[in-house]
Amino acid sequence: MSATARGQPKDFHRYHIGTAEAPPLAGAPGRFSVKISTVAFLRMAASLVADSRSLGDLAANFGSRPCIYGVYDGTFGGLEARESLCRGCLRCMVEHPDVARIEADPRYKRLGDGYWRPEQVLTIWNEAATGKIPVRGMGYGGPFKGPGFDNIWTDMSEIVRPTRDGIHGREYISTAVDLGSEPMPLGPEVAPLEPSEPIVTLPLPIVFRALPRRVIGSPALEAMAEAAGTAGTLIFLGVGDCDEWLGRRAPELVPLVNGQNWSSRAWPSGIRVMEWDVTREALLPPLEATYLLPKVLWSFRVRMEPGFEDRVVELARRGATCIRLEADLHGSEWGAARPRHLTELLRSVHRRLVAGALRDRVTLIAGGGIAAAEHVPKAILCGADLVSIDAAALVALQTEWQGEWRDPGQDGPAVPRLPAGWAAQRLLNLLCAWRDQLLEILGAMGLRDVRRLRGEVGRAMFADELEREVFEPLFGRKRGSGG
């Protein structure tokens, strides 16, 4: 790598995801419903015309519509209000009470399910529409603690110049992560890594995990593959779901194979990562698979169910360098009487790997229940190296479901008709918005590299632990806190 006179590498380029407007599909519910009285609106329009002495006057009168968010900027103004843009500031209602009335949209409350809250769905819709960080501007009015990810507060006390500058372009905060690891000299009880596996570097710590084609359909799968290719990341999917574009999209596809189907096809040379479906009977792929595909990194799919930590430790001891952990779509442990959340599962397996001096030998990809940008850094500080997103990608494609949806293998919601190009752009916008928010949080923590965040629980406070260790000794147990 050569350097310029100013010391910057000549072939250096800053990672960038191209965003473009991809507005919501027509008829999507917004948070607010805008009711316009047609008669009052026409009366107001007529009076504006009567009051205008010139065309310039008329344009100025109509141009001073009381909404800076563009709700009334369609061709027919208030007669076709664009409700999805309404922020509920109530200015129009205050200035023209006879014309406009703003109400809560009843369809908004029905978005999501027991895990996905309406505001999370709408936030993803907005991020996917613009690629921008959502700005609330009205302060946070919600609770300060809750289950799962809401039990974690991140420590932002190190807002320091170098990393703040990184967000705005003068310095660089790296969001790159590695899949796989270099062989390391370790104790005699740990298997040597031979031959050394390749390392795949991704520019951001997010990959797609596609749900089965029979559940979500081909257009959604193709959109995810296209977005993964453009953003330089990967899409993990069943091998039967990617047969027809395996050759064309080999670098971004990670086919999931098992003992029955791994050998039944010719694998293209461009493929970088394969995934083995770990079962009780088959922990590792057959030796001939690894020799037939020597330049391929093997990832191992492990369901997060009771005792999965033993399986992960065993895999790491046997030489696995990349393990993808799957919780259900609500981020809960599979098949447990008292399921733990993804955050607890990650902390548990991370601690086990650290205790076995294995943590640096293996990359952990965590998925299931990642429903907001803040969940990415929270999952990483609990012990993941990167995350996979599943239902979030479908939400970005404006898929709505009613009732609980936990198991990706079960019939899921109907994905809407996806206009050409729109779906992939929505997913790229989502990746960009989430990466920008990750940069914000890394900057606020004073970190220049997302790899430094892995397992850094010192950067977080856990509400339950604080209550137990700090507040209960002082104030006693809160009523209704159980136990």
Ligand code: SF4
């Ligand atoms: S409430 Fe505010 S954001 Fe909504 S339409 Fe009226 S002026 Fe626009």
